[in-house]
Amino acid sequence: MSRHNPDAELNERAQHLLKVMVRRYIRDGQPLGSRTLTRESGLDVSPATIRNVMADLEELGSVWSPHTSAGRVPTDKGYRFFVDSLLTVQGLDAEAVRKSDLQLTGGQSPDALVDSASNLLSGLTRLAGVVTLPRHVTRSLRHVEFLPLSDRRVLAILVLNEHEVENRIVHTDRDYTQAELQQVANFLNGEFAGRGVDQVREELLRSMEQDKERMNALMASVIELGGKVFDSDAEAEHEDYVVAGQTNLMEFQELSNVDKLRSLFEAFTEKRDILHVLDRCLAADGVQIFIGEESGYRVFDGCSLVTSPYSAEGEVLGVLGVIGPTRMEYDRVIPIVDMTAKLLGSALNQSH
Template identity: 50%
Template sequence: MPTKQETLPIPERAQQILRLLIEEYIRSGQPVGSRTLSQMGSISFSSATIRNVMGDLEDMGFLTSPHTSAGRIPTAQGYRFFVDKLVRVSTLDTSEIQRFQANLEANLTPEELLKTASNYLSQMTHMAGIITVPRQNAVIFDHIEFIALSDQRVLVVLITNDREVQNRIIKVDRDFSRAELEYAANYVNREYVGMDLTSVRDKIKTELESARADMHDQMSAVIDMAGHVLMTDDNTEKDAVIVEGQTNLMTFEELSDVELLKKLFDTFNQKRDILHLLENCIAAEGVSIFIGQETGHQIPDECSIVTAPYNSDGNVIGMLGVIGPTRMAYDRIIPIVDVTSKLLGAALNFK
């Protein structure tokens, strides 16, 4: 978890210049020089004074010069100080919040609510919206049936938690008779009934790895068929995170490098690092901000992540947030993430 920096002996004048420089860089995406700052109506220092202060801030590690003759841009340390000490959080438009709230209050399933929230984050920030799917309680295996279809396909009817029914079609390597399918169903129902699916998968994996020579053909076919169905985990890491708006990030110049985009989109595709990061800060209260290397995962250093937990019945059940360049409008992103988490939690409480 990123922690707020210790208070540094930075004069108020230097803090004012640092805040204005970062705000201008976030707005323009271009290095900011002393002349640009001196022309702002909100500052009364001369260009020479500003230039000297910018040099001091660079020596302290808050700014850097991308080119010798260019202006300055903030470093990750500069962004961290800005976020912790200087950012002025804006107020969101009330009508926009009300429209989003109305969308959440529509007749949506919990899964649809999560996708709506991720879409909202993406659309409002023009970045990538992310949200973790609440982990389900243990799924208990109750009953299974196999029904032969054409073209070496089998319809599987799986019942869990005494009432939840899933229908799946699996592809097998040969045609099975009705008697074989009944035998397989009877075996699976007898051996695994009442077990949670995690334990079922572990047991099947062990049996699949045992010497096939110790099994007769029919038993081997049964284990293979059970493995087709029950070794498929519907709650994988890829399914545990919803990501919307990845392509928005291609519009930012600092993220337009081909190799950087490839790394970023690989992260979105795998989702493992995003999931681990969000789960690691699930105990945090309010909005958390990770800048560059602070993520501790394989997320590009050029990116920041703003996250917040969402609740149901008073308990934190997931995290949501926004991924974008370090040059993001934190003053606007922070309240968007905060409001979205609160409205999503409120909507889930009514389901």
């Protein structure tokens, strides 16, 4: 005797029960049994009927039982169906929007705005807020200076755009005198001042491909020092992100064991995995959600990332979002992430 076909699309009753289960589990973090679901659902059906529907949902992979005698909890697949098909996004409180707008005001430096945005995300969602630094904004070279250090190291002082100053230490193949460094700086400033950093890098790379034996000593020095200062790997060090509210994750039981917290905090520190996930969102249109294993990184199993790119002057500059447990309040988090992305983009427009 066959029961319901678990491969069929979820009927209205199953969708309603899944929605009730997910919302209740997000709120309490406890498995739900059939009696609780019967009471919470408002459906005029017996617990036995509820159990049959739950069995079908389990066969579909939308729910699972942590223990034989316990109730059921949503799976990543169940959350995905909930987010895509059953979620009703909350409207934002006007006062919260006003306060957020005040926190992200134009006139701050891009770094300060990014820091404010990460704290805003963390404060409003009580999760971990992450924001990548603006990485695709045009960065123009205004001036460069070099200072010799010990152990074949040189300090490069870069003035970018109008008033951004960056210091980079490069390791060289030989020691340079202050006079040699001044010559190199004079050449770079004369040739490249006012040009985009990407253009400078491309021009230096083209020069590196020329016959090195035909280069004079000055050009050889320009290629070595300039190539390292404007190297894409050096630039990548500044294409980073800031994070706020990591300790908020300790409040969730499913993330609070020592091993899980250690791996998450290592991911925040090493940054590579998080950056790879965020980079995938640069071309996204609006809010994007990774639930559990969808991120492609085991360290984020049991976590969800809600992200959105942010733009200024029509150009995507970076990505922001929150990281939290899969049972986060998606209806609250999604509009907060969307709002913060728009406010940050607007503030960056004003700062330029």
